[in-house]
Each structure stands twice: as C-alpha cells, then as structure tokens.
C-alpha cells in the first residue's frame with residue numbers, strides 16, 4: 271500500500287500464506303447483517319489430504335494454519351452480539367488436526383449457552399475419518415457443532431482410489447456416517463459422479479448408496495477439474511479438457527463438467543446427475559431418509575438446543591402451515607406431515623428437519639418435471 275500511495279508499484283509481489291494468528295477480525299459492522307442467516311468464522315486454512323480434484327489445497331496449502339482459540343472466541347462473540355445464532359466455521363477440514371480442534375471445541379463448549387447466552391448452532395466441513403475418534407465427536411456435540419458437510423463422494427472404491435480420496439478408503443462409509451450422526455452431528459453429504467471408473471450404472475448405485483445413509487441433506491456434483499489441480503494436468507495431458515468459456519470449472523457445479531468422461535458422454539453425465547438429484551428429492555425417498563435420520567441422531571445437550579424448539583407447538587408452527595398451503599401435491603404434503611410427526615416425537619429434531627424441509631421444498635418444487643423421468647439412455 272505504501273508503494274501504491276507513493277506511485278512506486280513494483281511489477282510483482284511475492285507473498286507468503288497469511289498467518290492466521292495475526293489475522294485481524296472482519297469488519298462485520300460494515301456488512302448488512304440484517305440480511306444474513308448465518309455468521310462466518312474461519313478457524314483454519316488448508317488441508318493435509320490430497321484429493322486430486324481439489325483446488326483448495328492448491329491455493330490454501332496442505333499445511334494447515336490455525337487461528338488461536340481466543341481469537342476465534344472473540345470473533346464468535348462479535349457475531350453473537352450482532353444477533354447471529356448460526357455460525358459457519360468455514361474451514362476446509364475442521365477436525366483433521368485433532369489436538370488443536372479439541373482445545374478449540376472445549377473453549378466453544380465453555381462459551382456456548384453459558385453465562386446467560388442463548389445457544390448457537392455451529393456448522394463446518396470435516397472429513398469422514400473423524401468417525402474414528404469418539405472423543406472428538408463428543409467434543410463437537412458439547413460445543414454445539416450440529417452440522418458437518420462431508421465429501422463422502424461415492425461408494426465406488428475404484429473412483430476413491432483414482433481421485434486419491436484415501437481417507438474414504440478401507441472403511442465402511444455407511445457405518446462411519448452412522449457413528450457421526452449418532453454422536454449428535456448431522457451430516458450433509460457431498461456426492462460426486464463422473465469418475466473414470468464410473469459407467470452408466472453409477473447413478474442408480476449412488477441413489478441406493480445415499481438411501482442407506484442417515485442423511486437428510488446432500489449435494490450432488492459432477493467431477494470437474496479446476497485449473498491448477500493434478501486432475502486438470504492429467505486431463506489436459508490426455509486431451510480431455512473441454513474449453514467452453516461459459517462453463518467455469520468449479521467444484522460447486524452440479525451438472526456440467528469441463529472434462530470428457532471416460533465411460534459416457536458429457537450429456538449423459540449431466541442428465542444422470544440431474545436424475546440422481548431428482549430421485550433423492552422424490553417424496554418416496556425423502557421420507558425414509560428423514561425417518562432413518564430421526565432413528566439415528568444422537569443426544570444433544572438441552573442447553574444447546576435452539577430456542578425455537580421450545581417455541582410454538584409443532585402443530586401450529588407457522589412455517590409448516592405455510593409450507594402445507596404452498597405444497598402443490600399430495601406427495602409433498604406427506605413429506606411435511608412426516609416432518610411434523612417426527613418433530614412431535616422428538617422436538618430436538620425440529621431445527622434440523624425444518625432446515626432440510628426448506629431445502630427439499632426449494633429444490634423439489636422448482637426442478638423440471640422431466641428430471642424425474644426414467645433414465646432412458648443413461649442407466650441402461
């Protein structure tokens with residue numbers, strides 16, 4: 271900035287990765303906090319794993335850097351003071367360095383719902399290897415960490431090997447997921463199709479796999495190769511990168527890939543991914559997943575249950591009434607009824623199920639009806 275202000279900018283500056291211990295807290299006072307549902311705190315950057323499609327490790331590094339717990343608490347308190355009761359710990363892999371995570375979680379547990387504060391629900395991203403550590407999961411629950419996004423990706427072992435997703439190998443993914451949910455942490459599953467070892471049967475296999483998981487929220491994506499990743503280099507060397515300016519390569523893309531799949535066309539991959547998503551959102555599949563989740567979810571500490579759980583009775587919940595009126599068909603009304611019944615049986619489920627119901631209605635009611643047609647030409 272001094273060079274800029276003195277008109278002496280150099281052609282190039284080479285920085286180091288930022289030291290999170292010295293990071294200044296964000297100026298949330300400049301932000302439209304009244305328009306946001308959740309606050310954000312980043313407690314670490316980077317991830318030591320090596321998934322070949324991941325660009326996070328290319329720009330944030332594989333040596334994880336950490337923010338000291340007292341600075342995290344300072345930021346969390348600032349968000350609380352602004353009125354946030356949902357906070358996203360926006361790390362790449364929150365639990366991978368267990369010792370530091372345990373210390374941070376204990377600090378959050380001592381803060382959350384204590385000294386007259388209302389409970390705050392935390393969500394974050396972590397890898398499935400956390401299931402091997404019951405103490406760490408218990409610490410998540412004590413701190414009020416209610417939801418974790420996880421790259422479960424696929425049940426196809428060859429695909430996990432080819433993408434170097436080692437942490438998902440040699441374990442039973444369903445069993446590990448059950449352990450996490452029964453510790454009180456809800457899993458949002460990241461799912462992927464379009465690996466080289468995926469043929470046209472992958473969509474139905476993935477549908478069956480997800481139906482065996484105690485998961486109420488998920489994200490389906492096709493495999494893409496972001497620039498700078500090992501996968502991009504590999505695909506470029508093989509002449510399989512498709513350059514279309516309108517398709518920005520991004521891991522958040524649901525349906526369009528920038529690579530030529532090995533065992534299907536790009537159109538079949540898009541069609542199959544949309545079919546998979548529509549299948550998982552079909553009421554006859556949503557209801558058993560909600561029920562599976564309700565049977566599996568472990569206990570949560572009463573002082574960390576959001577206040578609205580003790581609010582108006584579930585029967586008269588204004589959102590449920592509104593959703594029921596909006597529902598266009600009997601099947602959707604059945605899903606709403608399922609949420610009502612499960613929440614009445616166990617009020618601690620209400621916040622999770624209401625959130626999942628909102629996502630379901632948002633996605634299901636807007637998707638084109640042709641997405642739910644049988645997969646003629648894809649899964650044959």
Ligand code: SF4
Pocket residue numbers: 317318319320321324325326327362363397421
């Ligand atoms: S675990 Fe997640 S953040 Fe880490 S390398 Fe794999 S995809 Fe990237």
